[in-house]
Amino acid sequence: MASAAVLLLVALAVVLASWMLTAAMHRLVWRPYAVARAFRRQGIRGPEYRFYVGNNEESKALRVATADDVLDLRSHDIIPRVLPQYKAWMASYGKVFLAWAGHMPALWVGDHEMVKQILSTKAGMFRKTDPGPSILALMGRGLVFADGEQWTRHRRVVHPAFTMDKLKMMARTMAECADEVLGRWVARAAAADGGVARVENVGQEFGELTADVISHTAFGSSYREGKEVFLAQRELQYIVFSTMNNAGLPLPGRDCLPTKTNVRRWQLTKKVRGTLMAIIRDRQAAAKDARGYGNDLLGLVLEANTPTGTGGQRAAMSMDEIIDECKTFFFAGHETTAHLLTWAVFLLGTHPEWQHKLREEVLRECGSTTVPLNGDSLKKLKLTTMVLYETLSLYGAVTMLMRTAAADGELGGVKIPKGTMTMIPLAMMHRDEDALVQSLPFNSGWEGPLTAVSQPLLKVRC
Ligand code: HEM
Structure with a gap:
């Protein structure tokens, strides 16, 4: 037997x-x-x-x-x-x-x-290619990776946050963040011999600027918590990419072992989710008290996600889906824009004649004492826009x-x-x-x- x-x-x-x-x-x-x-x-x-x-x-x-x-x-x-x-x-x-x-x-x-x-x-x-579990855990399945019905549903909710009039409202915040960086550079130059200072790592400076911009524009009054999410995600990104680069042959269950790296990854993932959930709950409570969801990207998305919003008769996106879109804002909008600014400055550095033309245009359209503080003045900066497009074409981040x-x-x-x-x-x-x-x-x-x-x-x- x-x-x-x-x-x-x-x-x-x-x-x-x-x-x-x-x-x-x-x-x-x-x-x-x-x-x-x-x-x-x-x-x-x-x-x-x-x-x-x-x-x-x-x-x-x-x-x-x-x-x-x-x-x-x-x-x-x-x-x-x-x-x-x-x-x-x-x-x-x-x-x-x-x-x-x-x-x-x-x-x-x-x-x-x-x-x-x-x-x-x-x-x-032709569908979006699945980026694999590590990238999905990091970035979530927001619009960049969503497809089909999910993409349509998310897009309907997220789109209102990106219309020109909404973006124009954020121009002042962006200009204030940029002004802070420029103020630091000007002070450094003023303190230096001959009034000229060297910005050593312009890529890093722009990285910090765009992190600031995205934290403010996405999370507004919850900016500090937003920045915490950003920093946790940046560490997570480092862990995920270095693990992927050193992975060798895939070992089933490797991500579940309580190694030092995995434990840190779990802590960071929990922190990102917990902080984002707390921000979202705060906003929902504020909306119930008639204080509104807020005019930042998250507020506009939450508003469109209400049953009366553009999302339809019932909330179109779940809490987890909103969290994924928040992660997407950081990932899609931070390094891409820092990269654009860095290469634009490089091109202007190697083409001083264009630097001169752009300076003239900004002074003409915005005056010599103010930065372009609203969306309408940006529209007048035709040459500046052309140079940014050209930079995207030559050195686009993607x-x-x-x-x-x-x-x-x-x-x-x-x-x-x-x-x-x-x-x-x-x-x-x-x-x-x-x-x-x-x-x-x-x-x-x-x-x-x-x-x-x-x-x-x-x-x-x-
Ligand atoms: C210079 C800066 C940027 C560049 C070069 C860039 C590039 C791109 C590219 C090439 C795609 C298409 C990806 C694909 O179809 O596979 C994309 C999609 C996307 N980007 Fe950006 N991006 C930039 C800035 C931003 C910013 C600031 C945000 C938001 C805060 C953002 C959010 C998104 C989203 C949500 C999608 C998915 C759109 C959809 O499928 O409906 N991007 N980006």
């Missing part, structure tokens, strides 16, 4: 093991082979798939090889640094090619019409977008199977001559400034 049970167990183990082996072989060997062949037949080639790791190692080696390259101050060709793999593979296979992120097919698409199709598809064919095919489908006449990731090399496309004449969904409205400023500022040597 006992031996029959053992035999049965052994048989089950053998069946299970062979089933797992077959599934793994299908995933890691047969499917990549079949997918690569199907693409090849349609004229799409690319670097060869390697078992399990795909092209990850080549890609990493290319990034490591160029990581210490020093850029030429007068050239804006940052592609060898930011997308070296795209540059290398494009040279061999053209603007559209197939590479492998592990065993997942990754179709790199540098063709404008195809990118338009990916980003404007209404049928939900160098690449990803989407994943939710079903078998077609892209620019190429059949692509479900699960194919599409990689959009934004930084490369902004340097593509076609980008200056064609308007993409994500940069409509940029065309004027781009072509207008591109002569003096844009000297691309790709």
Whole structure:
């Protein structure tokens, strides 16, 4: 009897093991082979798939090889640094090619019409790519990662906070934060020999400025608690990214072990959630007392989320979903804007003639004694806006977008199977001559400034 049970167990183990082996072989060997062949037949080639790791190692080696390259101050060709793999593979296979992120097919698409199709598809064919549990735990599934029905529902609630009149109301707060930083710089210069001081780490200074701006504009009167959330999230971000970079092979359950890092991660996650919940409850209580939700981003979102708000007849977003959107404001709005300011200042430093033009414009439109304290004066700063657009085009913080095919489908006449990731090399496309004449969904409205400023500022040597 006992031996029959053992035999049965052994048989089950053998069946299970062979089933797992077959599934793994299908995933890691047969499917990549079949997918690569199907693409090849349609004229799409690319670097060869390697078992399990795909092209990850080549890609990493290319990034490591160029990581210490020093850029030429007068050239804006940052592609060898930011997308070296795209540059290398494009040279061999053209603007559209197939590479492998592990065993997942990754179709790199540098063709404008195809990118338009990916980003404007209404049928939900190309979905946001799942960033994985670590990033989701850090950033939450706010608008940046939400998709389908969830994206529509969140968007309806969050959108009113970002209309021009609402943003204009925040311009004064932003200007006050900037004025504080400038005041520090001016005082430093006044105390220095010859009235000139050096700002050592302008990126860090702008990082602190934008952290201040986002804490004030998102959380208004709860700014101090908001700043605490920001600092906790920044530490969490450091932990998550360094764990991901040193991860090696995935070890199931690794995140659940009570290691020093994991314990700190749990504490920070709890602190972020607890502080945000307390801020939100305070606002809800204030609204009940007829004091209102507040005019900051959080207040406007909470107001739109009430049953009578733009969210619909009942609260559209749960407490957790609101918390995720708060995390998104910090992540989406902090480093991106610090990065923009840093590169704009760099470009103006290397193009003093434009610095002069912008200074003249600001003095003309805003007067010599005040900073542009309201949204209306910002509208008059045409050249300044053009330079910021140009900076975004040349040195935008987001160098690449990803989407994943939710079903078998077609892209620019190429059949692509479900699960194919599409990689959009934004930084490369902004340097593509076609980008200056064609308007993409994500940069409509940029065309004027781009072509207008591109002569003096844009000297691309790709
Ligand atoms: C110069 C600064 C910024 C840059 C370069 C930038 C860039 C981008 C890009 C490329 C996307 C599209 C991502 C995708 O579709 O996969 C995006 C989406 C988004 N960004 Fe920004 N962003 C900036 C500033 C901000 C700020 C200040 C906020 C908010 C406080 C913000 C909030 C968002 C949100 C909520 C989304 C998702 C929108 C949606 O899907 O409806 N961003 N951003």
